[in-house]
Amino acid sequence: MNNPFKFGGQVTGEDFVDREREITELVREARNGINVLLISHRRMGKSSLLAEVIRRHCNDFIFVYVDLYGVTNKTKMSELYLSALVNSAYGTLEKAAAGFKTLLMASRFRLTVNEKGEPGIEFSLGEPTTPEIQAILDLSEDVAKRRKKRVVVIFDEFQEVGFMDGTTLLKAMRARIQTHKHVSYVFAGSKKHLLLSIFEEREGAFYKSARPMDLGPIPDEDMERFLTDRFSAKGGRLGRESAKAIISAAGGNPFYIQQIAYELFNISIRPRWPEDFETALSTALEHQTPAFSTLWDSVKSKMQRRYLLAVASDLGATRSTSFIDRHGLRSASHVQKAIAQLDSRGITERGEIVDPLLRLWLRRLTSGQTGRSG
Ligand SMILES: Nc1ncnc2c1ncn2[C@@H]1O[C@H](COP(=O)(O)OP(=O)(O)OP(=O)(O)O)[C@@H](O)[C@H]1O
Ligand SMILES: [Mg+2]
Structure with a gap:
């Protein structure tokens, strides 16, 4: 039987629990042109929240979602940014070609199509210069004005920018971003230390340029209902005490909650308390052992x-x-x-x-x- 629990990667739509208040807030700030710094512990659900905002509000805004996880250079960052912009603003290669006529004349970019048929952009020669990156960022403002629709640029794992070129790149980005009147920004990430040094310290390149928003756990009652409902929907039954125990062992972290529930569902759709729960928890821990061992060895x-x-x-x-x-x-x-x-x-x-x-x-x-x- 299909396991109804999902962990790793973004969850949206039917798989997405709660976060109504956060969605309302993010949308309100986007409308008002207030930039947001979205921080949480790892796997608390930032990317899922952002994906759900995009899913629900794709007609209200033009979203440019740029995931910087694993991105180590300016070329890749610019390509991802441009591809996201081209995709959400134009959708087809022809429209993109028309929309980016002047940019393409600079001939450093090449329009491409990926396996899914979506248009993208590639850099032909070398790394983009600082003025080029600034010009690329300004495209969102142009698009917003031309389309008369607010653009929302989301940088996920934003702290990675700090590793690309020290503070030089960050400062160059800030210099353009702060002039944009029709673009709202969301900067997200889980490296709290790094992000706070960029946004909250006086010397930080983005000092006070975004409203911090801490993403905490999903309320227990909502998670409990989600867990018990998913078991019943499959003809099984999960007791309240098991649901509570899962949430408590996971410390409210939705990734771990789903992981433990997934293991429990694999054991039985009518799990016994506490023995099946104990087995599920141990299996979940075993899966984390390689990562935890590496971390432990690094201390x-x-x-x-x-x-x-x-x-x-x-x-x-x-x-x-x-x-x-x-x-x-x-x-x-x-x-x-x-x-x-x-x-x-x-x-x-x-x-x-x-x-x-x-x-x-x-x-x-x-x-x-x-x-x-x-
Ligand atoms: N609103 C939600 N409803 C149900 N499950 C969720 C929700 N948010 C997150 N999860 C669970 O947590 C997992 C991790 O979510 P997500 O990748 O969005 O977190 P993240 O904060 O972006 O993580 P990372 O720090 O790795 O970038 C999801 O795969 C899912 O199992
Ligand atoms: Mg994420």
Whole structure:
């Protein structure tokens, strides 16, 4: 039987739960020309939320969605940007060719068609220069004015721009973006540290140029209903306590909620509590083991490792003397330093482990349940 739970990648439409308030807010800010900085922990549902906004409002705005995940250079970024713009503003190669006549005359671009028949743009020679990138960004403003329709440019994983050319590129982009009156921007990403340094620090290239919006978990009741409804729709039954346990083990993270539910559904459409739930949770943890092991191996400092293991299983106040003594953490300043380093890597936030399943995995590591020695 088809498993109704989906994890990894964007979910929209029938698979999309709640987020009504966030959708309303994003649309309102887009209309008002207020740029938004959308931040959340990993896999909290940013890209799905943005995809759902696009799906529901594709007639109200011209959306230019640019996913910068894995993009390491300006050429690729410009191609993605232009292809997204050409696609949503023109749709066909002929229309795009007419619309971009002056741009194409510069002859550094070539119109292309991908496997799906969608028009795109490729750079012919070398990397685009800063003025070229600025001219490319200005195209959205032109399109918006000509079409008399607001353009919404969405940069997903925006922090990646910072790795392409230091702050030079960011500053060049900001210089154009702030002149655009008919384009609204959404900058999204999960590297909170980096994004806040770009948007919230005085020296940041985008200082105060977007309204921060933190995306938290989906309310428990909505997730509970989603889980129980999906089991019943397939002729099964999921008890309330199992639904609650899934959400709690996943720390409210929708990706993990769907992953655990997926495993549970595979075991039985009428799972038994708690044994089937335990099996599903262990399977979900096993799937994360390669990623968690890599992360764990990358933590070289003994103090940071001790701290992580301690904070995963001990609910005591992390800076208290008894906590420090219990876990051999030497002194409050050692703890402070470990937290600062783990925070800067995004593994912890103010000393708390960010990823709920990593926390569980570390807890099991100490008790020898993960099938791996430390
Ligand atoms: N509104 C939602 N309803 C149901 N499931 C959701 C929702 N949002 C996210 N999910 C679940 O979480 C997974 C990850 O979502 P998504 O890729 O949108 O998150 P993200 O914050 O963009 O992640 P990343 O940090 O990896 O970019 C989805 O595949 C889906 O399983
Ligand atoms: Mg994403």
